[in-house]
Amino acid sequence: MLTETLLAMWMAAAPAKDHDPDASRWSVGVPVEVDLVGLAAGAHPEILFRPAAPDGALTLRFATGVMAGPELALVPFSVGVRGVIVPRRIVRPYGGLGLQMQVFAPYGAPARARLDLYLELGLDVRIVDSWRIGMQISPEIGLAPGFGLGMATRLGFQVDL
C-alpha cells in the first residue's frame, strides 16, 4: 500500500496533459465509521484537497468526527495524504497515510489523547457527476504517549465542491 501511495503521489506530481476544466480541487466526504478496536460508531467527515491538479491523484486529507460506543466516545483529528489510483476512472482504489490525534473519552475516567499513525485503503465509485460512494479500512497504531491499536471501517459518500 505504501508503494501504491508513493506511486500515486509521483503520478500526481507529473504534469497532467488534459485536465477536466470543470474539476474542483476540493471535495467533502461524509463516511459512517465503525471502530473495531474499542467498539464505537459515528460520523467521520473529511475535507479533501488536490494540490497538484484538480483531477490529480495526490490528495490531502483533513478529517474529524465523533464516535461513541458502550465503553467510550472518541474524537479524532486527522491530517494525511492520499494517493488515488487512476483518478479519472469510475472505480478508483486508493491508499494513504497520516497522523491522527485521538481524543478518547472513556465513560467514568478522564479523557486522554493519543497520537496515531493511520493507514487507509479504500475504493470509491462515481455514481453521478461529482458524487461518489466508497468504502475504506484504516488500521491505526499508537505512537505517543504509548503503543495502541485501532481499526476503523468506513462507508460513505464524497462530493466535489
Added chain:
Amino acid sequence: MRTALLLMLLLVPEASAHRPSTADAVTTIDDPTVSWVVNGELHDGDEVFRVKLDFPHPFALPFELMTEHRAGAADFRPALAIVGPGLPPASDEVAARLPLPVPEGWGVYVDFNEATDREVYFEQVMRRTMYTTGSFAIALREGPNEVWIWNPDETPGDWQLGLGVEEDFTGGAFSDIFSHWGQYAY
C-alpha cells in the same frame, strides 16, 4: 484484520503495555519479574483461577484486577487473593471465604473487591474502559507464590489481572492478543 494489525506491529519500535497472556485454570507465568496482563473468563461462577509465580529472589510486585466497565458487567466483582510464604496468616473469617485452603506455612493478602466506589481505568492498547481494584504492591519472597481469582457471587464475567512493572515484549509478546482476540477486544 488480524494480518493488517500484525503488519502494523512491525512498524512499532517500542511498546508501552503489559505483556498479554490468557489464563487457564492453572497458569504459570514464565518470568514474573516482567509485567503481564493475564486475561481470563469465569464461565459458571464457581471456578478458581490459579496464577503461579516463581521468583528467583524476593520481589515487590504490583497487582491490579480489572473488569469490564459497562452496564451488563457492573455487578461482576471477582475477588483476588495473593498467597505465598511470608504473608500474614489468614484469619478464620478470611479463610472461610477463600475458595481453596492456604498451604501450610503460607499466608494471604486478599481483596474481596467490595469497595463502594471503584476506580475506572482506560486501557489504551485495546481501547477498553475497565473497573480496577487500583494498583497495589505486595512484597513476595523468593520461590513459589500464587494468585487466586474467583467470584464469590458465582456470576460469570471477564477479568484481567495486571502485574509487574518492567516491560519486555520479546518473542512475539503480542501474539496472544490476536490468537484470543475476542477476550481482549470489546
